[in-house]
Amino acid sequence: MSRIKKLFKSKKNILNIYVTAGFPNLNDTIEIVQELANSGVDIIEIGMPFSDPLADGPTIQNSSQVAIKNGITLELIFKQIEEIRKTVSIPIVMMGYYNQVLQYGATPFFEKAKAVGVDGFIIPDLPLEIYQENYQTILQNLDLDMIFLITPQTTDERIRLIDSESSGFLYVVSSYAITGSKSDIQQNQLDYFERINKLALKNPTLIGFGISNKKTFDTACKNASGAIIGSAFIKALENSQNIKTTVNEFITDIKN
Amino acid sequence: MNYEVNEQGFYGDFGGAFIPEMLYHNVNELKENYLQIMESKDFQEEFKDLLKEYVGRPTPLYFAKRLSEKYNTNIFLKREDLNHTGAHKINNTIGQILLAKRMNKKRIIAETGAGQHGVATATVCALMNLECIVYMGEIDIKRQAPNVARMKMLGAEVRPATSGSKTLKDATNEAIRDWIANPVDTYYLIGSVVGPHPYPDMVARFQSIISKEMKSQLQEKTGRDYPDKIIACVGGGSNAAGAFYHYLDNEKVELIAVEADGLGIETDKTAATTQIGTEGIIHGSKTLLMQNSEGQIKEPHSISAGLDYPGVGPLHAHLFKSGRGTFIGSTDKEALTAAYQLTKLEGIIPALESAHALAALDKIEFKPTENVVINLSGRGDKDMETYIKMMDNE
Ligand SMILES: Cc1ncc(COP(=O)(O)O)c(C=O)c1O
Numbered sequence: 001m002s003r004i005k006k007l008f009k010s011k012k013n014i015l016n017i018y019v020t021a022g023f024p025n026l027n028d029t030i031e032i033v034q035e036l037a038n039s040g041v042d043i044i045e046i047g048m049p050f051s052d053p054l055a056d057g058p059t060i061q062n063s064s065q066v067a068i069k070n071g072i073t074l075e076l077i078f079k080q081i082e083e084i085r086k087t088v089s090i091p092i093v094m095m096g097y098y099n100q101v102l103q104y105g106a107t108p109f110f111e112k113a114k115a116v117g118v119d120g121f122i123i124p125d126l127p128l129e130i131y132q133e134n135y136q137t138i139l140q141n142l143d144l145d146m147i148f149l150i151t152p153q154t155t156d157e158r159i160r161l162i163d164s165e166s167s168g169f170l171y172v173v174s175s176y177a178i179t180g181s182k183s184d185i186q187q188n189q190l191d192y193f194e195r196i197n198k199l200a201l202k203n204p205t206l207i208g209f210g211i212s213n214k215k216t217f218d219t220a221c222k223n224a225s226g227a228i229i230g231s232a233f234i235k236a237l238e239n240s241q242n243i244k245t246t247v248n249e250f251i252t253d254i255k256n
Numbered sequence: 257m258n259y260e261v262n263e264q265g266f267y268g269d270f271g272g273a274f275i276p277e278m279l280y281h282n283v284n285e286l287k288e289n290y291l292q293i294m295e296s297k298d299f300q301e302e303f304k305d306l307l308k309e310y311v312g313r314p315t316p317l318y319f320a321k322r323l324s325e326k327y328n329t330n331i332f333l334k335r336e337d338l339n340h341t342g343a344h345k346i347n348n349t350i351g352q353i354l355l356a357k358r359m360n361k362k363r364i365i366a367e368t369g370a371g372q373h374g375v376a377t378a379t380v381c382a383l384m385n386l387e388c389i390v391y392m393g394e395i396d397i398k399r400q401a402p403n404v405a406r407m408k409m410l411g412a413e414v415r416p417a418t419s420g421s422k423t424l425k426d427a428t429n430e431a432i433r434d435w436i437a438n439p440v441d442t443y444y445l446i447g448s449v450v451g452p453h454p455y456p457d458m459v460a461r462f463q464s465i466i467s468k469e470m471k472s473q474l475q476e477k478t479g480r481d482y483p484d485k486i487i488a489c490v491g492g493g494s495n496a497a498g499a500f501y502h503y504l505d506n507e508k509v510e511l512i513a514v515e516a517d518g519l520g521i522e523t524d525k526t527a528a529t530t531q532i533g534t535e536g537i538i539h540g541s542k543t544l545l546m547q548n549s550e551g552q553i554k555e556p557h558s559i560s561a562g563l564d565y566p567g568v569g570p571l572h573a574h575l576f577k578s579g580r581g582t583f584i585g586s587t588d589k590e591a592l593t594a595a596y597q598l599t600k601l602e603g604i605i606p607a608l609e610s611a612h613a614l615a616a617l618d619k620i621e622f623k624p625t626e627n628v629v630i631n632l633s634g635r636g637d638k639d640m641e642t643y644i645k646m647m648d649n650e
Contacts, residue, residue, distance in 0.1 A: 050551070051552040051553045054276060054540075055276040057433070065420070068552060102536060103547065124277065125275055125276050125537065127273065127274060127275070149278070150277060153281035154280070176436070176439050176440070
C-alpha cells in the first residue's frame with residue numbers, strides 16, 4: 001500500500017502543504033520540507049516550477065518565476081527529494097504541468113520519481129483519458145498515485161469516473177478559482193462539499209484553493225479528510241527572515 | 257493525408273484539449289455545441305448578413321500589377337485589410353460572438369497581441385451589447401497604443417498581462433485564468449487557431465470564408481478556381497488557416513506559411529516556431545512550440561506583435577510535419593522593407609504581420625505563368641509609429 005493510502009487510513013484532518021521547489025532560494029526546499037514535516041504536516045506537495053502555470057494564481061506563478069531564475073530543474077528537484085527522504089517519511093506529491101513531464105520523458109519521469117521516494121502526482125492539465133490510455137498501468141505497477149482535480153462544475157457522473165480511475169485522494173477545488181484567491185467559504189461551497197460526500201467515493205478528499213488560515217482549514221476538515229494550503233504558505237515564505245520560524249509560526253497558526 | 261480534425265480534436269499528432277478540470281465543463285460545452293450551432297440555418301443567415309453588411313465582405317482579390325511585374329509572375333492580394341476594423345480577425349469574432357449569444361453568455365473575454373483581435377472583439381461586443389474584457393501584454397500595450405485606445409473607445413476594459421514576456425502568450429494565460437475563475441457566464445473568444453479543441457477547428461471554419469471567396473474570385477479572374485501558391489503569415493495561424501482551408505486537399509496548390517524570424521533564427525530573438533520549436537503543449541494544445549529541454553516555454557521576439565507567439569496552431573504543426581505546408585521565415589528587417597515596397601508599388605500600407613508574407617516574395621521562385629495569392633491579413637494603421645520611426649533607415 002502506498003504511503004498516501006496508509007496515511008488516510010490512520011489519520012484525520014490531513015494538512016497538505018504546497019511548496020514551490022527552488023523558492024525562495026534554490027536549495028531552501030530541503031530545509032522547508034524538513035521543517036514542515038517536523039511541525040506535523042501530513043503531506044508535502046512539491047511544485048515543479050513552470051513558465052506558464054495556467055491553473056495557478058499570481059503568488060504561485062511569481063514563486064515559479066523566481067525558482068526558474070534561481071536555476072531549478074527537474075533533475076535538481078529529484079536530487080532535493082532524495083536528500084529530503086533521508087529524514088522525512090511523510091508522503092510527497094509532485095505537482096506540475098504535463099509539458100514538463102513530456103519533455104523529460106513520461107516513463108523515465110515516473111520511474112525516477114519513484115526511485116527518489118515520490119508517492120504521487122498532480123498534473124492538472126493531463127486529461128483523464130490520456131492518463132488512462134498511456135500512464136495508468138505504469139503508475140499502478142510502480143504503486144504511485146495519480147491525483148485528479150474536481151470542481152463545482154464537475155458532474156456527479158464525471159466525479160465517479162475520476163474517482164474510479166485515480167488513487168491517493170481527490171483534489172477538491174473549493175470554488176471557481178485559480179489558486180490563491182478568495183478568503184471565506186460560502187454556503188454554495190458547503191453544498192458542493194456535501195454533494196461530493198453523498199457520492200460515497202472510493203478515494204478520500206482534500207479541499208484546496210482558498211484555504212489560508214485556521215478557520216478555512218477547520219471548515220475543510222469538517223467537510224473532507226483535510227485540506228491543501230499553497231499560496232498562503234508561499235506568501236509567508238516571501239517575507240521570511242528565517243525558514244524555521246516561518247514554518248513553525250505558519251503551521252501553529254493553522255493547527256491551534 | 258487528412259487535414260481535418262478528428263473526434264478527439266487532433267490533426268495527426270497535434271491538437272487535443274490539455275486543460276485542467278476547471279475548464280473541462282466549458283470546453284466540453286463548446287465542443288458539444290459549436291458545430292450544431294454553426295451549421296444551423298438561423299446562425300448561417302445572421303453570420304452571412306453581418307459579414308456582408310457590417311464587415312464589408314467579400315473582400316477584393318486585387319491583381320497587384322506593379323508587384324507582379326517586379327517578381328515576374330501574377331500576384332493577387334486577398335484584401336483582408338479592407339475588412340471593418342482592418343484585419344481578418346473580425347471574421348472570427350463575428351462568428352464567435354453569435355455563438356456566445358446562442359450559448360447565453362453575458363461576459364466576453366479575449367487575449368490580444370497586435371490589438372487587432374482585441375479591437376475586433378471589442379467591436380462585436382459593442383455591436384451585441386456585451387461586456388468585454390481584453391487581456392494584453394504590457395509590452396504590446398505600449399507598442400500598439402492606437403489599438404488600445406480603440407478598444408477603450410469601443411467600451412472594452414483592457415487588462416495588462418504583466419507576467420512572463422508580457423506579450424501574447426501571457427495575455428492568453430491571463431484570459432484562461434479569468435475563464436477558470438468565471439466559468440458560468442463568461443465566453444472566452446480566442447483570436448487564432450490555437451488553444452484546446454474545438455477552438456482551432458472553430459476559428460479555422462470562421463476564417464475559411466477567405467479561401468471560399470478566393471475560389472470564385474480566381475475562377476472569374478483566371479478561369480481556374482485555385483492558384484499555384486498561397487502565401488500567408490503565421491502567428492497562431494488563423495489568417496493562414498482561412499486562406500488555406502478550401503485548398504488543403506488540393507495538392508496542386510502550394511501552401512506557404514511565413515513565420516517571424518525576428519532578428520534571425522540563429523539568435524534567440526525569434527518567433528519562428530516550426531524552425532526552432534519542438535513538440536509539446538501550450539495553451540491546452542499539443543503542437544510545436546519554442547521551449548527549452550525542461551519544457552519551459554521561451555519568450556519569442558518579433559517586431560510584429562501579432563506574430564510574437566511561441567507556438568503555432570495544431571493544424572499548422574500538422575502541415576509542417578506532414579510536408580503539406582512550406583514554412584519559411586522573414587526577419588523584422590525584411591518585413592519592414594517589404595512593407596515600404598508594397599506601399600510604394602501599390603499604394604497599400606500593410607500590417608507588419610502581413611508584411612512578413614510579402615517579404616517571402618524575395619525567397620520563392622516564381623514562373624511567369626503562375627498565379628500567386630498573398631493573404632494581406634491587415635492594414636498598417638496600427639503600425640504607423642514603427643513605420644515612421646524606421647523610415648529614415650530605409
Ligand atoms: C493583421 C494581422 N495578421 C496576422 C496576425 C497573426 O495572427 P494569425 O496567425 O492568427 O492570423 C495578426 C494578429 O494579431 C494580425 O493582426
